[in-house]
Amino acid sequence: MPGSIQSIERAAAILELLAAAPVPLRVSEIGSAVQLPRATAHGILRTMLDVGWIEQDRVSGKYLIGEGRFAPGGRQVDPNELRARSMNWADPLAARSGEAVRVAVPEGPAARVIHYVFRPDHSTQKADVGALLPGHASALGKVLLAFRPSAGQALTDQALTPYTSRTLTTRSRLTSELAQVRRQGWAVEQGERQMDLAALAAPLTGLGGLVVGAVGIHGAVDRICDPNGVPRPRLLALVQECSRAIGRELHTPRTQA
Numbered sequence: 001m002p003g004s005i006q007s008i009e010r011a012a013a014i015l016e017l018l019a020a021a022p023v024p025l026r027v028s029e030i031g032s033a034v035q036l037p038r039a040t041a042h043g044i045l046r047t048m049l050d051v052g053w054i055e056q057d058r059v060s061g062k063y064l065i066g067e068g069r070f071a072p073g074g075r076q077v078d079p080n081e082l083r084a085r086s087m088n089w090a091d092p093l094a095a096r097s098g099e100a101v102r103v104a105v106p107e108g109p110a111a112r113v114i115h116y117v118f119r120p121d122h123s124t125q126k127a128d129v130g131a132l133l134p135g136h137a138s139a140l141g142k143v144l145l146a147f148r149p150s151a152g153q154a155l156t157d158q159a160l161t162p163y164t165s166r167t168l169t170t171r172s173r174l175t176s177e178l179a180q181v182r183r184q185g186w187a188v189e190q191g192e193r194q195m196d197l198a199a200l201a202a203p204l205t206g207l208g209g210l211v212v213g214a215v216g217i218h219g220a221v222d223r224i225c226d227p228n229g230v231p232r233p234r235l236l237a238l239v240q241e242c243s244r245a246i247g248r249e250l251h252t253p254r255t256q257a
Contacts, residue, residue: 013206013208013209014044014208015065017210018030018054018063019065024057024064025062025063025064026062026063032147033210035205036209053066054066082103082212082213085250086249089246090103090246092242093238094119094120097235098119098120098219099219099235100117100219101215101217102115103116103204103213103214104140104141109145112130112131112132113129113140114213115129134193137163137167137189137192138189138201139188139189139201140199142178143211144211144213144214146178146182156171160174163192163193164194166191166195168192186202186236187201187216190225191221196220197220198220198225199216199218199219199224200231200236202216202240202242203243205243206250206251212250
């Protein structure tokens, strides 16, 4: 049987993105969110505009979902399915990295933990499945904000709670950091939510290039980063390898029983 058609996957991802966005989005924001060059995203948007699936604001030029024509649901992947599909990769990541692993999905401007793997050293630990991590002060949250521009638009300086002296507490600093996350494809957290903890995270990409979740490790700052605050290359490579593996799994159709 022929495989899926990539252009349709991309259009579906853009529709889901616009359906979940509380405000219209620029073509650059849409391209960043679904990991497409601006020209490619613009071409898809023009086609979707022609068929009436989306609309364009005449004043701002931003795009929004077509009123009454097409309104897909807000969450692209069921959390239970994402958890099931990520377990075979997240669990070995803990064993190989020696650190605890979390998988999260977006929930507004925050990250909701849906899967947790304990650090394999038999120390006392507490699984935080169900925990809501602040988007601006966690590696998982920064990944999800970076690839979902609408989620961060409501974050004002006043909404950026200062957990430690290292927390990003201004919109300008957060915007700059998220742009860096999009460029490099991963995020780091260093003492921003708890001074003695650090974390690394990478996106989980579903059909069409839309980021549907994030996976990462967290642990003591000196284990995750070197004395200069730079993420340890081996750990970063393991996280990125895991994110790609889960992404491939998300692109594989489920076998029907």
